[in-house]
Amino acid sequence: MSHAHPFLRRLILPAGLLALAWALPASGLLNPYVVLVCMYVGINMILTLSLNLVNGYMGEFSVGHAGFMAVGAYAASVLTVWVVPASLAPWLFPAVLLAGGAAAALSGLVVAFPSFRTRGDYLAIVTLAFNMIVKSALENLEVLGGPRGFLGMPRLTTLPWVAAFVLLTLVLCRNLVYSNVGRGVVAIREDEVAAALTSVDTRRVKLYAFLVSAFLAGVAGGLYAHVLQFINPRSFSILKSTDMLVMVYLGGVGSLLGSLLGATLFTVLLEVLRPLGLWRWVVGPLLLVLLMIFRPQGLMGFRDPRWLREADDLPPEGFQAAQRG
Amino acid sequence: MAVLEIQDLTHYFGGLCALSGFSLELSPGELAGLIGPNGAGKTTVFNLITGVYRPTGGSIRFLGEEITAWPSHQITAAGIARTFQNIRLFREMSVLDNVRLGAFARHDYSLWEALCRRGRFRAEERRWREEALALLKRLNLTRYAHTPARNLPYGEQRRLEIARALISRPRLLLLDEPAAGMNDAEAEALMALIREIQADFNLTILLIEHQMRVVMGLCRRITVLDFGVTIAAGSPEEIRRHPRVLEAYLGREEPLVAEGGGSRP
Numbered sequence: 289m290s291h292a293h294p295f296l297r298r299l300i301l302p303a304g305l306l307a308l309a310w311a312l313p314a315s316g317l318l319n320p321y322v323v324l325v326c327m328y329v330g331i332n333m334i335l336t337l338s339l340n341l342v343n344g345y346m347g348e349f350s351v352g353h354a355g356f357m358a359v360g361a362y363a364a365s366v367l368t369v370w371v372v373p374a375s376l377a378p379w380l381f382p383a384v385l386l387a388g389g390a391a392a393a394l395s396g397l398v399v400a401f402p403s404f405r406t407r408g409d410y411l412a413i414v415t416l417a418f419n420m421i422v423k424s425a426l427e428n429l430e431v432l433g434g435p436r437g438f439l440g441m442p443r444l445t446t447l448p449w450v451a452a453f454v455l456l457t458l459v460l461c462r463n464l465v466y467s468n469v470g471r472g473v474v475a476i477r478e479d480e481v482a483a484a485l486t487s488v489d490t491r492r493v494k495l496y497a498f499l500v501s502a503f504l505a506g507v508a509g510g511l512y513a514h515v516l517q518f519i520n521p522r523s524f525s526i527l528k529s530t531d532m533l534v535m536v537y538l539g540g541v542g543s544l545l546g547s548l549l550g551a552t553l554f555t556v557l558l559e560v561l562r563p564l565g566l567w568r569w570v571v572g573p574l575l576l577v578l579l580m581i582f583r584p585q586g587l588m589g590f591r592d593p594r595w596l597r598e599a600d601d602l603p604p605e606g607f608q609a610a611q612r613g
Numbered sequence: 614m615a616v617l618e619i620q621d622l623t624h625y626f627g628g629l630c631a632l633s634g635f636s637l638e639l640s641p642g643e644l645a646g647l648i649g650p651n652g653a654g655k656t657t658v659f660n661l662i663t664g665v666y667r668p669t670g671g672s673i674r675f676l677g678e679e680i681t682a683w684p685s686h687q688i689t690a691a692g693i694a695r696t697f698q699n700i701r702l703f704r705e706m707s708v709l710d711n712v713r714l715g716a717f718a719r720h721d722y723s724l725w726e727a728l729c730r731r732g733r734f735r736a737e738e739r740r741w742r743e744e745a746l747a748l749l750k751r752l753n754l755t756r757y758a759h760t761p762a763r764n765l766p767y768g769e770q771r772r773l774e775i776a777r778a779l780i781s782r783p784r785l786l787l788l789d790e791p792a793a794g795m796n797d798a799e800a801e802a803l804m805a806l807i808r809e810i811q812a813d814f815n816l817t818i819l820l821i822e823h824q825m826r827v828v829m830g831l832c833r834r835i836t837v838l839d840f841g842v843t844i845a846a847g848s849p850e851e852i853r854r855h856p857r858v859l860e861a862y863l864g865r866e867e868p869l870v871a872e873g874g875g876s877r878p
Binding site for chain 2: 460463464467468469470471472474475478479481482483484485486487488489490496500590598600601602603
């Protein structure tokens with residue numbers, strides 16, 4: 289094992305996960321409900337990682353990520369229902385998802401450009417407006433079913449596909465965060481003026497962050513649409529955006545592992561609370577309030593385990609950060 | 614050719630004139646000082662040079678190129694680095710990352726290469742990591758490399774700001790009150806450091822400082838601002854004896870009995 293090529297060694301864990309994601313549902317050991325919940329967990333992981341880039345790493349406050357998700361979901365659905373021949377759909381599914389992500393990334397420009405000039409509360413309002421615009425546009429587009437929604441997608445989302453895209457998202461986010469661009473993203477959070485004065489092209493960095501974030505939310509939207517096989521504008525309301533916020537702030541702002549944790553905990557919690565009926569919708573916002581009061585940085589705030597970080601930048605084993613005083 | 618040529622620079626905040634008709638020329642290798650009482654417009658000059666504010670009037674040329682309307686990051690990338698009066702580090706980031714950010718614009722790889730860890734990514738990352746570590750060693754900060762910047766003692770934070778400014782190999786370094794809050798011994802060490810890096814990095818330096826000992830000890834040419842107006846410029850000796858400088862710092866000596874019984878200003 290230890291002699292294996294490092295690249296191969298790094299593939300072992302993802303390959304194992306994928307195999308598991310394929311084998312577990314196929315074996316019949318898991319009932320379909322559990323498989324479904326697992327898929328939701330995966331989709332929410334992608335959404336949480338996507339939102340964490342903007343809210344956690346860049347320190348902006350997007351409350352409209354469901355808008356990006358909607359663009360991705362509708363774009364992917366239109367492709368599988370109208371464009372891609374049914375026989376090819378299962379094979380072209382990843383391409384469809386990527387196309388949905390690309391559409392969402394394009395819509396990300398709508399938020400990225402205002403972010404050049406405004407930030408904080410004001411940018412939050414821009415994202416909120418974006419979410420509402422997308423939702424009401426979809427409600428008024430009769431071609432896409434208007435408020436009744438869009439249906440007819442084959443059930444193409446499977447656990448292995450979800451697992452594959454979660455891994456892809458995790459790798460992309462990790463590679464972004466631990467790069468020059470990622471350091472620029474965090475510098476914007478820490479002090480935007482100082483960032484510009486240390487040669488960070490803040491506009492370009494914001495553009496990249498919004499593009500990648502919107503792209504990932506769009507991919508998640510495509511996966512979501514092909515689980516439910518039916519989407520309507522209401523599925524992408526502010527409530528959906530709020531769910532994503534809860535997952536980010538539960539798991540931890542500025543943390544990759546935290547995003548995965550937050551998505552898992554929140555999704556499973558909502559399922560466990562299903563018997564509560566309507567009351568479970570109180571849980572999300574309430575959780576957000578409690579988190580903001582007692583642990584605003586979330587479970588894993590601003591931390592990640594060594595194996596997720598860039599190996600060359602790690603402090604020596606057992607390094608204790610010097611504390612002041 | 615002059616490193617920096619400022620001509621007739623003027624800036625208004627609303628109706629308030631923060632700087633008026635400011636001119637300055639720095640030749641290569643010069644270490645010049647900018648002093649004046651609080652609120653005289655010294656930091657405004659730095660903010661105008663580095664593109665934080667767009668001047669109301671006048672022009673700034675750097676190495677012969679007009680940079681007056683450029684965005685900050687471009688000015689910094691072109692070779693003007695600065696430190697801040699109130700330390701502005703990226704507090705949650707490691708010391709190493711802080712320094713590497715100074716070379717943000719010099720990292721030569723695309724977003725795509727970063728996302729896929731391909732192409733120039735590894736080589737460029739290694740290059741700037743090593744450059745940053747060498748600089749940390751030079752400024753005696755190596756043991757803090759992986760510490761969040763906020764955990765550094767005050768003097769080290771000041772040095773880290775200098776490291777972050779130096780990694781991009783600037784031609785012009787703007788130091789905004791580098792000795793603020795330092796005692797005599799620390800200020801002495803800082804002066805030695807400034808002289809050293811100026812020689813090693815072939816820098817032209819413009820310095821704002823309140824501690825007269827530091828300015829007088831380092832700079833051979835000093836410009837004095839008061840209420841946005843240049844009231845004196847010259848060698849330390851000239852400045853020390855200049856009547857308007859003494860007036861700005863110490864106030865005017867009023868005759869005990871006002872002449873002709875007129876009102877006091």
